Amino acid sequence: MTPDAGRAGRPTLAVVGATGTVGAVMLQILSQRADIWGEIRLIASPRSAGRKLAVRGEQVEVVALSEDAFDGVDVVMFDVPDEVAGQWAPVAAAHGAVVVDNSGAFRMDPDVPLVVPEVNAHAVRRRPRGIVANPDCTTLSMIVALGALHAEFGLRELVVSSYQAVSGAGRAGVETLRRQLSLVAGTELGTHPGDVRRAVGDDTGPFPEPVALNVVPWAGSLREDGWSSEEMKVRDESRKILGLPTLPVAVTCVRVPVVTTHSLTVHARFEGEVTVDKAREILATAPGVVLFDNPAAGEYPTPADVVGTDPTWVGRVRRALDDPTALELFVCGDNQRKGAALNATQIAELVAAEPRSHTGRDAARGD
Amino acid sequence: MTPDAGRAGRPTLAVVGATGTVGAVMLQILSQRADIWGEIRLIASPRSAGRKLAVRGEQVEVVALSEDAFDGVDVVMFDVPDEVAGQWAPVAAAHGAVVVDNSGAFRMDPDVPLVVPEVNAHAVRRRPRGIVANPDCTTLSMIVALGALHAEFGLRELVVSSYQAVSGAGRAGVETLRRQLSLVAGTELGTHPGDVRRAVGDDTGPFPEPVALNVVPWAGSLREDGWSSEEMKVRDESRKILGLPTLPVAVTCVRVPVVTTHSLTVHARFEGEVTVDKAREILATAPGVVLFDNPAAGEYPTPADVVGTDPTWVGRVRRALDDPTALELFVCGDNQRKGAALNATQIAELVAAEPRSHTGRDAARGD
Structure with missing residues (x-):
């Protein structure tokens, strides 16, 4: 047959x-x-x-x-x-x-x-x-974990910062980082103003600035009032997926010299008091989520471990010290797999x- | 003489x-x-x-x-x-x-x-x-800009994420990144789970995980309830310097493969409504601060440009879309100069x- x-x-x-x-x-x-x-x-x-x-x-x-x-x-x-x-x-x-x-x-x-x-x-x-x-891949890299927490606690506000991999900008993004890394590896670069820029030259590929030995606070195109299109996507798409059309969402998107897997820090405020134990229980059992959170044993997700895997990985789960209704998280997801x-x-x-x-x-x- | x-x-x-x-x-x-x-x-x-x-x-x-x-x-x-x-x-x-x-x-x-x-x-x-x-260098990399804004607007809350350079961990941190970069440059690494870890070996220097082609959500030692010492420093020191002993401060500290200059995203909420124009006016005239913020012209600070300079550089100044009392900022400061x-x-x-x-x-x- x-x-x-x-x-x-x-x-x-x-x-x-x-x-x-x-x-x-x-x-x-x-x-x-x-x-x-x-x-x-x-x-x-x-x-x-x-x-x-x-x-x-x-x-x-x-x-x-x-x-x-x-x-x-x-x-x-x-x-x-x-x-x-x-x-x-x-x-x-x-x-x-x-x-x-x-x-x-x-x-x-x-x-x-x-x-x-x-x-x-x-x-x-x-x-x-x-x-x-x-x-969008950035929204997708966090939203499964947030959806699970929202279902239990009721989300009231998000403050998100991204650590976005270069493959979010496609093959050209990956090739640009690899080319730049070959130019800076084995050097003493990174300690004088502009030395990385001079070493990698004017061809920064799909990025506005050198991305090797650097982080670049920009992704996408310019929208109103100084926002980037990527930041607007994270806000607008999160609201639509969660069914919370007026959810306050503050986002800053930053490109980092990682090949694949987006990471995000998340400050999530909920309707009432939350506990880390309950949050961990939710994340440990939510479909599509891996809770990897034991700092005493050196366990927290990083892109190098998460790349190539399907789930959304969550670590560094903490309750805000000054707000019993808020959680802090560090989330990683492969931007080409779950992210796309x-x-x-x-x-x-x-x-x-x-x-x-x-x-x-x-x-x-x-x- | x-x-x-x-x-x-x-x-x-x-x-x-x-x-x-x-x-x-x-x-x-x-x-x-x-x-x-x-x-x-x-x-x-x-x-x-x-x-x-x-x-x-x-x-x-x-x-x-x-x-x-x-x-x-x-x-x-x-x-x-x-x-x-x-x-x-x-x-x-x-x-x-x-x-x-x-x-x-x-x-x-x-x-x-x-x-x-x-x-x-x-x-x-x-x-x-x-x-x-x-x-601490991380606190110092943002606090001059925040102090200027606080003096005018009255700070009510901070949510901060860091993008910390390896030189924050001293000479060993810099040497570790440089050694790891030499091992990953010119390769196809960064697209399979654990491939970076295998390439750089077990010697991750002062860091708990590989830092080349990676970001690591940990800096310092373990404190209560899963917080890192670095995160506690940013919260406690900011409060003391600003004279706001009960200021809510939520922090997640992340190491990135940058040699020198810490970057931070800041979500800062103030006592009343703020405007971007007034915030820009304050930052443009504050001693020790450089406002570098014109995304239409590709202007925002990055560590590669800021390293070796004295001021705190501020870009990406935006008012939160869903909260007229909050500002979003991206801040860079040389962690060895102003940071130390x-x-x-x-x-x-x-x-x-x-x-x-x-x-x-x-x-x-x-x-």
Whole structure:
């Protein structure tokens, strides 16, 4: 029996942007998880068409993005730039596929649910445009843990600072850090004003400043009043996912010289008094969360340990010393797995598990 | 005329720990600032005695730490471990010198002022033990900017996250990062769980985890309820310096792969409504502060630009979107200059500028 024979009658999945960094992680994750799919179709820009990529142990030829590419597709995951998603996601939806989009094009559209399966799986069902949005990687790196705490304690306020990995800026971000590290390693750089900048030269890649031996308080593009787009995403998306449209959220996003895995410090204030014991109990049992928190034994998550894993790791759980309603946390999540490819795959699986009348064109028009 | 002749009648300064990392920066700063001192005596452990170090363009021989070493000394700056300072600072004070101590031994002693000249210069005068404490480098990297904002707006709450450089852990910290960078540069490391840890080996120097291609949410030793000593210092010292003994301060301290210059994100809540314009006006004119904040032009401070400079640099000034009484800031300060050697030197200069009856043994008994 060929693998295909056992897949008869199962839904067809497509991946648009299969040749990108997150696309590659999607194919890896699809090869690791329980195989619920019939055909998995790989779609990319015309210049990548004809390439073969491995998924589920088979070589699959990439087809060019076109309307016909969505023929017979039940669910499609997009990982492409905002403007490409903005153009093609509605095309795929009109063709009857449920779209899971990882761009920023639709996340704040009131007719597009923004879904984190551990937090608001129910929201996936109301999708009048046939599109479900996958949150930003920074939001995703913390929101599963916060959703679990919110369900018990009732969140009132968040103050968040990020320590964001360079792969959040894609392959160019990783290549830039690696190039800069080769230039600064083995030197005495980092002790005089501008010495790192002079050593790495003007090519700072997708970053505004050198990122080796440095931290850069900027991610994304400039929004009103000095906010970065990344900071606005963390605030607006957290509110939407948690169903708390007026939650006060203060965010500062900072890039650090880490390849993959975003970290965040979180100051979370709740409706009433909290205890560390209860918080730890919640985090220890929440799906998708690993509590790794024993400073006496040197246990707290760091990107070097968390990278390549699926869960949201939480450590440094403390009650604020001066506010019995607030907790301090340090959270790590792989920005390419839970932060992008894994969450999109989980959403696609949620859709595929719906009674058949909910998938495809019918449900795309809402319920 | 020899340099010495012009220095007759000026106060004698001693530096204890002259051969250490911060000691070296003290000598550099003493060579750069207006020269108000008579003799500058260099003191270190007996094994460093006899070495010659440059200060004010002259070679000065290091003498061994002993009671006699304080003969005739008016002001002495200590940069030695807590236990050495705890033993020898009172000896120097009993010998008639005013001690400026950069260890953690005396900072929270109610009879020892904790001084940042731009914020609470007045506090230096009441020093019944003859000792003035210099704050921790992390506190110092933000407190000048916060002091200026507090003076205008009245601080009500702080939530702070740090991005701390490895030189905060001394020479061993810098050497550890440099060794680890040499091992990871030019590799594909940083994308699989534990690959960085395997590459750098078990020798993580003064840090509990690898610091290259990583961030580590720990600095200092374990205190009650999961707090680190560094986090407690930032809270307790900020309160003491600002004269706000009950100020709520929430802190998470994180080590990053930067050689020198600590960065902090600050969420600061004030008594009433604040405006960004007024905050910028305060920061632009505050002594010891540089406002570097124009994201449209790519202007925000980073450690690579700030290292080696004296001021506290402030950027990313925003009003919290959901709280008109709160500001968000990103602050950078050289942890060895303003964070240690410079502030100690400024305190020593404050003491030296007092009417003569205030210096030496008389003032050491308080006023």
